[in-house]
Amino acid sequence: MNQFKRFFVFVLVAACTCVQSVAQVNYEKREDIPAKYKWNFSDIYANWEAWEADFKAISKDMEKIQSFKGKLGENSENLAEMLKIQEDLMKKAYKVYQFVSFQSTVDMRNMELQAKLQQVQILFSQFGVATAWISPEMIQIPESTMKEWVASNPALKDHKFDLLDMYRLQKHVLTEEMEQLMSFYSQVSGTAGKVFTALSTADIEFQEVELSDGKKVKVTPGVYSQIVTNNLNQEDRKKAYEALYDVYYKNKNAYAAIYQGVIESEWSNARARKYESCLDAKLEGNNIPKDVYLNLVNTVRENTAPVQKYVKLRKKVLGLEKYYGFDGSISLTDFNKNYPYDEAVDVVTESVLPLGKDYQEKLKVATSSGWLDVYENPGKRSGAFSAGVYGVHPYMLLNYNGTLDYVFTLAHELGHTMHTTLSNENQPFATHGYTIFVAEVASTFNERLLLDHMMKNTDNPKERIALLTQSIEGIIGTFFAQTMFADYEYQVHTMVEQGQPVNADILTKVWGDIANKYYGDVTEKTKYSNYPWTRIPHFYNSPYYVYQYATCFASSAKLYKDVTEGTKKEKKEALKRYTTLLQSGGNDFPMEQLKKAGVDLSKPETILAVINQLDQLVDQLAVELEKLEK
Structure with a gap:
């Protein structure tokens, strides 16, 4: 690959390997933040x-x-x-x-x-x-x-x-x-994607609503997230949902035209380079078989029962007569423990011990040497990411806010940081950069380590419920939702490639048909239920990207099982294979790297393992909730 093209891919990875979170303002001025947190x-x-x-x-x-x-x-x-x-x-x-x-x-x-x-x-x-x-x-x-x-x-x-x-x-x-x-x-x-960004940020006009306490708020995406996560009044959540989605709904025809432009540009480039489809153009660079993509989409689409079981459990626990999509973020308990940053670092550091003391020591260096920018300050971008500088070290952005979600974000991004560190230490520049296809393996692996560590070290029933919910939501958001998005992308791209018309009504129907497969009748339908396609940035800025979140999650689940289960010898050998993966950068095709580590994504059982894992976690959550009731 031309090195300049490789550099632009690197910039894309740095931008996309992130977690968007609503952070609290901790310091009025950046100068007030201690140097060790910058x-x-x-x-x-x-x-x-x-x-x-x-x-x-x-x-x-x-x-x-x-x-x-x-x-x-x-x-x-x-x-x-x-x-x-x-x-x-x-x-x-x-x-x-x-x-x-x-x-x-x-x-x-x-x-x-x-x-x-x-x-x-x-x-x-x-x-x-x-x-x-x-x-x-x-x-x-x-x-x-x-x-x-x-x-x-x-x-x-x-x-x-x-x-x-x-x-x-x-x-x-x-x-x-x-x-x-x-x-x-x-x-x-890239013009169509830029138009999407402008329409969704600079030119968008969000609506104001009055909540049940008399407070009037303008419902931006950040405010919406806060309301649906923290406001226990379902009617307030409904107002926020309708106010936010009505903005996108009113621009549905513009978003449809933009998305059509994105896909037509992709299809033009694919044909110019003699690819049979946009998907082939995306996959062939890293030698990913199309069957891997289709295996993921088809297997998940036919096995959504655990997701529906979780939604039914939530509906029961929350005591809701009708359950809507905007009810999906409310906590099942009143657990709201604050986790100070330094304590969170200690917990995450302890959790990675199964990966060896050398790995743990390198992580300690990362968290104590100016590699992390921890707290929010005025003018700082939101979210979290990790991006490497070859010959120096990775730099990791946080907007730490003390929530359990951000403790997991810390573990997640440190997974990326350690992956980059090990690759850079063991690979020459020519092969140091790992592909997006394996980028989320280390991060989700570390999240699972953290979950098990925290579950073993708490008897607080509410914290255990919060931890299980965190893990379940992680699987649904990283694995199921991203596969659903991948299914949608594939269907719409195929329509454009076949010369079929694409407009707002057609896009909405495609989304609705897929959503019905995933959620059936366990959630109530609204006027806006089938319009999330209007506001998902990846569709417009990085087509055919999101499926890799799901394949990485499936890979890390298999690797985690190998490293933590079996005989002492089997676990040691599995750890060696996993460490080799982290050290291998981009020295081989990603599918081959994963196979060497013990993962074959072309097999349905690899995908089914994650689905079964979710099913077990939902059952475990039901048991913990029953204990709390007693």
Whole structure:
């Protein structure tokens, strides 16, 4: 893969590996936050002068790369030298981009930082066009010649996987002129997604409602989340739900047109590169069989009984005559314990001991060395993510608010951080970046470790119920819901590919048919029930992305079982395989990496294992709730 394309994939992963949460304001000024809870940017550059030097050096490296145009096929030395310069450039690119991006992340009101970030993005966009010649020229080197070069030139050793895999995708590489043309149009292909973002953020006008206590609130997504999570009055939750969804409902035709534009752009690109479908175009890069996607979608669609059983249990416990989708976030008990951050770090650190003391010690370094930005401050973006800087260390964003949900978010993001750390420590730059397809394995694995650890260390019935609910909601949100989204994407993309019409009514019907398979008649239908498709960002900004949350969850469930169950020898061998996975970066196709670790996603039983796990957790929750009643 062209290193610039790899970099843009990396930026996408950094942006998407996140958890959106409603955080409480803890500090009025960022300066008031103790240094140990803030990012240490000096690990990347000591000052802006050092940043500026690398920024300028990237342009010089680019000129050197251009000097190899027309010469890559002459000998292995030319190819190796060009790749060496390109690798040095990309190492700088990670640092140059993230030094600005991270500082902007915690101070989004700083227009000077925004200008610098735009400056970097423009530079990289220019490079994408300028390097369009590399892939077409490299593919002209005969495969037999490339194998000889890789075998005889040690400087090409680290690049072996990418260089030889290039020929598998040969039919999708275009001429230099066509590649350049595609680069030009790549800037336009994201326009529909940008329109969605503008319509859903900058131009959207949220409605105000009056709640039962007389308080008037404007129902933004954040306020809506707070109301449906904390307000015990069902009528208030209904008002908030109707106010929020009515905004999207009124713009349904605009959202349908935008989504049609997104898919048509995807389909145009897929056909230009000679793929049979948009899904093939998304999967073939990482050599993912289509059967894996379809196995996931079909298996889950036919096994939604545990989800419906959980909803019925909630309806009974909450004492509701009618149960709606907006009743799904209310706690089943009045448990609202606060978990101070330092205590949460201790709990998470203790929970990962089954992965070995070395892993635990590395995690301690991560939480005590300026890798984490912990608390919310004015101007800081919401949510949580972990993003690496090769040659430095990962940087992890939080907006910690003391809730149980955020304790799990801490464990989740530390899973990403440790995955990145182990990959970077054990892989050369050429293969350090792991794919999205395995990205959520380590994070969800750590969440399961945390659940078991906390369940073993509490006798508080309300906390046990909260923990089980947390885990159940995690499976439904990460596995079932994302598979439902994947099902929807596949059906709608297929319609566009077959030349069928797509409009708001059709999209709503597709959503409704799938929702009925998942929830049946256990939830009440409303005017807005089948319109969530209007407001799911992944559909518009990263099509065919969400299924990987589900496949990762299934993979981590299988790996967790292997590491924690069986004989001492079996667990030790399973842990070794899992650790190898975390250390392997992108040195092989992700399906092969998972198979080596003990997971085969092409088998329905791998998917069914998660479904059975949910079923057992719902039964366990029912037992705990019964104990509480007694």
